[in-house]
Amino acid sequence: MTLAVENLSVTLATARGPLAAVRGLSFTLGRGESLGIVGESGCGKTMTALAIMGLLPEGAEVGGRIVWDGQDLLSLADDAMGRLRGRRLAMVFQEPMTALNPVQTIGDQIAEALLVHDLADRVGAMREAVALLERVGIADPERRVRGYPHQLSGGQRQRAMIAMALACKPDVLIADEPTSALDVTVQQQILGLIRSLAAERGMAMLLISHDLAVVAGNVARLLVMYAGRGVEWGETAQMFGALAHPYAQGLFRSAPARALTATTRPRRLPTIAGQVPDLVTLGEGCPFAERCDLVEEPCRSRMPEWQALAPEHRVACRRAEESLRRWKP
């Protein structure tokens, strides 16, 4: 069962006119595979996740196809999508405090997913909830299952969210910035937990983050997005060895995390010149053209074709060769 996103576009209505949040995005995610989507706020990574889950905000226009298990999720009726959501496709959000209902016990919230999809009776669901809490590493699950979200720490809440997402043994798990609200020490544990659970259950995992460093060690493949477009895709280690898109290079170089591992302390951090473009007025050309030092005239008028740099590494850049030549991380 492969999740295939084909030429996905998401357009939001704003007071200033249509905003192209995602344009012509394609990728596949096979059973048991993991893909990280990296990009800054507004690059369309969250809209992509919401499109897959069928949870786009009202008024959003979707184009293209999202094929899963032989059916196009975008053309499914609401109730059919509802049966898939939570059952086969599950999602973990960034802010566990707002994603959990404060007046319902943790156990009830986990059990609800099972009851909604008729996968267990009341007693069985509660027993399963305890087992799940134990699996996600919450101590004393028999007591916690009767507790409320505010009685848990941030990290434990995120663990509970993961338990909820896993309740129905989904085939695809989407995690959108799952650790951005957490302390660094907890961050690694949560990412490790998600990764090992995905491996253990053969789940496909889509990990979304603005931080390359968070994604890098936890996914097999990486997709870099910029201003609604995918710009570089590849197998993680291979890609870091030969990062080709000027934006991806800039994103990597500007990461403050590099200041920690550098042998001497840097005086300045490299930055990407300019600003993220306005998605309402952005034209058909490469969205990074205005900020790119290798820009050529055709870049401004047409989106570059994807070209393969290796069997597992593709980039959408006309100047990829020149760009690649200067890549010394």
Add this chain to the structure above:
Amino acid sequence: MTFVRRALRHRSFAVGAAVTMLFAFMALLSLVWTPHNPTRINVRGRLAAPSPDHWLGTDQFGRDVLSIIMAGAQNSVAVGVVAVAIGMVGGVALGLLAAACRGWIEETIMRAADFLFAFPAILLAIMLVATLGSGAVNAILAIGIFSVPVFARLARASANAIWTREFVLAARASGRGPWRITGIHILPNIASVILVQATVQFALAILAEAALSYLGLGAQPPTPSWGRMLSEAQPLIFQNPMLAVYPGIAIALTVLGLNLLGDGLRDLIDPRLTRSRT
């Protein structure tokens, strides 16, 4: 511009604003023109049926009903404006003071507000008018005073929320004192909530005035008033029910219009505040 367009598209706001403006216009118009003198008694033309000359007929003293309704709107608007002004200025000032000072000052103000709150509003107004004496001015005072705690509570709760925001902390770190912070940061940020409450209180004030006048504690004859029209129509309720229906409709429509306006305002103002985050 976009706010105006959004406002016109919002149905309850548009309807509420139209009804409210209609009554405000009626009140203004009646200052310079009414079809007949609303206080002139005409014994021969008593209880006349609607006619081209008297659109809504005449009452038991031969006065033109439409004219009294128009002139009565004056009274309602005046009571509403003055009473809400009293309640808003007093209540918001106390609420802001409570939020800025905390400690025992806050406790004193809020417990006093609770004390006033514990009485049914109209009973409180009757008590006040009974001690101060009846009459339009005292009725306005009484209605104004009973809306003070409403504004005080709302202002304090909203102000407390703003006080915890980081830009207020930044202002404190800059050396701003509590009064300047209140003026520059707190009041402008709670103004919209207060405005919505003011429209609701306006409606309540009109109702309260009608009730006081009905009981003979509000506007005194011959000042035209919707509440007194109701009480004067009461003995004739079976003989001539329309005399009670007209002022009833006027009161109901005005109150409905103001409430719609308030609801609309709430919708129009709130999303702008919450949307700034996304």
Add this chain to the structure above:
Amino acid sequence: MTALIATQALAKHYGLPRDSLWRPAPAVRAVDGVDLVVEEGRNFGVVGESGSGKSTLARLLLALERPTSGTVRLLDDDLFALSEPALRAARRQMQIVFQDPFGSLDPRLTVGRSIAEPIAALERSSAAEREERAVAALTAVGLKAEDRDKYPHEFSGGQRQRVAIARAIVTRPKLIVADEPVSALDVSVQAQILNLMQDLRESHGVTFVLISHDLSVVRFLCDDVAVMQRGRIVEVGEVERVLHEPREAYTRALIAAVPKLPRF
């Protein structure tokens, strides 16, 4: 080297609701006996996890809250022994930058007015003078003079953080306490803001106290660092020394937890 700001046995306890009528109400020791010295010209980092008391420490340093016990000295002044006007005057030397660039600017003021607020609060000044200095601060943080008439919602997160920094430097303070100044921003924008802070240190002679959970940010910007855990400082020293030869197990755990990019 002179001590710019120093604390002695600084503590802040918050009372919690009682859980029993008979026992005294429990208290949280958010800051529990902190001694630290920030030297003028040496940026000082405070790292720790959420709940370690580092944000409370920031507010105590700026005299935004009163400590339960202990002192904070800014240059020669004991902040909590000063009279109200004297404290106000001392505030000219210290400013704050917050984490959330959305919440730290009044949505109803133009950014020009927000930036000028510390001058208006602390000094006698004409409107023209305030405007001139606000514009100077705006350009110092890399924004345009025209931006002064805009409202916060017209800016991106990174630009808003620049505005917040402009407000902090407008009185030319010696000390800026920055509480997680980049953790709410996109990674690529973080680099721009960190560079800006680095520049201001040189151009404006500001010393930063940087409160952060992120060791890479602290290494980039700070000379000294204190590691906080449960209201106490468990390790303090020069950044390079603490990073390369951490003495405490907790410090080692913090360093190990930072997500790392592959090295080649």
